[in-house]
Amino acid sequence: MKLYFKYMSVLLRSQMAYRASFILLSIGQFFVPFLAFISIVLFFQRFPSVVGWSLYQVALCYSVVHMAFAISECCVRGFDSFSSLIVNGDFDRILVRPRSTVLQVLGSKFEFTRVGRLTQSLVVLIYALINLDVQWSPYKLLTLLFMIISGVFIFSGIYILGATLCFWTVEGLEVVNILTDGGREMAQYPLNIYKDWMRKFFTFVIPFGTINYLPLMFIFDKTEGNSLVYMLIPLVGILFIIPCLMIWGFGVKQYQSTGS
């Protein structure tokens, strides 16, 4: 863990060396999702609600998902751009060091410019919290926190899966975008607006439902039965990382270097 923060501080300093470019990119990162959110607001000007969800409820959902996405994109960037490590042969260097591969790949890259995206989702979160008419309790705030943490783990798990794919092929990795960018776009709305098969896939295979629809029901008092279950559901999403790490371990064992 100490090593991880060491990696982080080194990379932070190296990115800060080009301060102007860093600030510009962060601002750009702020605007990309910002226009997407503006579009959602514009949609709600024309349509009163979407399957019973109001603008502010969607905004809350949106901010949680985008926040989780921003954090995981910042910290797990090493896995996202893993194909370059394989192609360059740098992964062989990582293998011979006496530290875990996961830690080293994690530490190989950080994208601190995602601070822009994070700020954007914080603004949306505050906007949603001010306008929402919800009785907040410590349990609900805790659930909200769980949702974000769990979201970070889910996105990280997908990045790790995508990186594992690189052990076999570095072509056509675009497909992983369906789960990362696609998952983000999809989970910014409560999942029950989608068709049944889509919702089931993104609840039971990729557990976006655990940070999205199910806990939101608890926050907006739409649940029936035991609310403790709904509160703890985001934590189930965290478990998603375990099979991902196992598959990664399997991939590392299978890996044959390209030689030279």
Added chain:
Amino acid sequence: MKPYISLFKMRVLKGLQYKTAAIAGILTQFFWGIMYIMIFEAFYSSTTNPQPISLVELAQVVWLQQSFLVFIMLWFRDNELITQITSGQIAYELCRPMNLYSFWYAKLIAQRLSAAMLRCLPILLVASLLPEPYRFSLPPDLITFLLFIVTLFLGLLLIVSISMMIYISIFYTMSGTGSLLIFGVFGEFFAGMLIPVPLMPDALRRVVYLLPFRYASDLPFRIYAGNIGTREAIISIGVQILWLSVLVLIGRMWIKNALRRVVIQGG
């Protein structure tokens, strides 16, 4: 004209080589298409008021957007061009007995065409097998289809002339990331990729009609869907040609200016 055509052919063949990437792209775009239509469906189901564009028409627009994505995306970039400018290899390009603007123009169009050729047919084919309201269907009549083809190609020329501006700006800034990002994001928004143009509030729509971006994607797609009538379509073709000539003219003048500043060192 001949060197441009052969360059164009070479590029198209090169693009067709990457089959796996194309399949991956098709799958991705297919997913996005389905997802967008589902979101629109959910919104449409929450109101009974008639909308300026019907859900079925919107589905056509979504599928065309997804299959011709490489035609209309401003951030679709050519890293080779950017490195040429920043590393100074541009000197070789300048030795060629060709006009640099036309040379790059041909190159960029070929790139987009080859990428789209592989992707658009499979996506549209599968989409035409889906149940309503997801189905992609044929245009209402032949004239509509012809107007669609004409506006689509003029739109492609238009998008490339806008992206030429981005490349020329790299002569001054030496990094394409910033201008690509800004142009890409705002261009996407004003082209109606995030929220369809007919669903925008009136004030915003008026601004969008004044800018060139929507004439490359929104216009041809909505003509195909039957949301834009023949008369409006013909007027819009005039607007497309106007924008195109203005942008190409400015681009040519600007690149001349930029090249005058270029200093080639050593060799």
